[in-house]
Amino acid sequence: MQEGNLIDKNSVIPIYYQLAKLIREQIRRGEFKPGEALPTEIEIANRYEISRMTVRRSIAELVSEGMVYALQGKGTFVASPKLDNVVFELNNFSHEMVQRGLNYKTTLLEAKIIRADEELKAKFLLKEGIHRILHFRTVLSAENERLSLENKYIIYTKSKPLLESELNDPTLPGLIATHSDYVPVSAKKVLKAAVATNEEASILGVSPGAPLFLVETTVFDPDLKPVGWSKSIFRGDRYKITSHDGWFQKE
């Protein structure tokens, strides 16, 4: 009945944290839509019987996440999750998607067992002979826009059926843990600049020759044996990499 129940004032979890999470979920569920104003700080404080300063702390979290913005004298508003002009951090894709309240999904294009060719044998340091490789091909998209194309390869040593979750969102370490006898513990990534081939362009919905990031990931087991490999491309107009050097004076 009372929404106040959603905040547990006696929990070890701080109230401001609970409230931030609550509002985040409400925005994600569409209870507050982009451009709309949140209830005023005083309203929220009264509703949950907490102090205005605590409400402000929660909202400050959401502001720093870019989920809402506050205008003095007017109110606090839900930020627009439009994809236009948004460029994602390459490493925190899903994290950022959640923060921005965007819908994203992975689409499975292909999942099949193939025989290792010479290139794959070289990648996995396999001896001559027949080796089975599990190949996944997925597309990552957000708000109905395709953003990246991923090809994952792992050494297939366990004949287990594919899991439902793997069809939705396969991860390289997850696939290795499930379908091979190896244990993934570390990874090496190589990032290159590339341009879209005709096939890649048509899959991602960009022009042939458009800029791309190409990321090759190799996953190793504890003995540094390569047990998984992926080659993914990311739309250059949707991804960027940022870094911040120290504030200090070098000497």
Add this chain to the structure above:
Amino acid sequence: MQEGNLIDKNSVIPIYYQLAKLIREQIRRGEFKPGEALPTEIEIANRYEISRMTVRRSIAELVSEGMVYALQGKGTFVASPKLDNVVFELNNFSHEMVQRGLNYKTTLLEAKIIRADEELKAKFLLKEGIHRILHFRTVLSAENERLSLENKYIIYTKSKPLLESELNDPTLPGLIATHSDYVPVSAKKVLKAAVATNEEASILGVSPGAPLFLVETTVFDPDLKPVGWSKSIFRGDRYKITSHDGWFQKE
């Protein structure tokens, strides 16, 4: 010698902002060194005769900037400058060239003073009016092969002649220190994928549409005012970025 004078409680500038700036400068000057503890919140509050909550707000700013970190029950400590990461490697490629015993050189294409256009005014947060910008355009090459093209822009406030060393190998912080009244202390880099324009292709000796890395660097003074900016391109067939990481060790 009252340090309290450094905070103007009647200024329109918020106290927490003044204090954050003050501590930032003290850290930069080395009055508080990495690993050392700041004075306790209560000490700072007493020293400047402000409330502890206001001190906490200032420190929260510095924490979010990654400059300090707080440990409950222990204190607040100056963080060590983080030497991230991939872009750093890319930028120090010339250094790597030396290590590999390769001949490399920078060639100055242009060095001139221009009037800030709208884009540069926006980058440097300049008000309307006339602002002089010093523009350097250089090419980095190794073994007679051109590898990257750099455009550097700084706010030109000192009319000093160019130094010999600057013509050979200008660096953004160096140019700022010599030709402006600002002190460069930190930098933010953004890396994108791009393709070569006709002009860029002819300068670098690649085909138009060839893959490139594009690196935009913004250099800040202690107040986080942008005082230098560069836009550089690197041949995609000559550069790559590698990293090791453990994304599956996270819980």
Add this chain to the structure above:
DNA sequence: GCCACAAAATTGTATAGACAAGCTTACCTA
């Protein structure tokens, strides 16, 4: 000396209140 426990120190969370700053609305006056 060493351990156990208490006390102190320090950051973390939460509250209530006061006033400032910016925006909107309504009302009053010319």
Add this chain to the structure above:
DNA sequence: TAGGTAAGCTTGTCTATACAATTTTGTGGC
């Protein structure tokens, strides 16, 4: 009617206080 002003919302800043959570320090007993 038009314009200006005042009132009143809403967010922004700041204070003073209280207590919790965590670490360090000190003390007493053995």
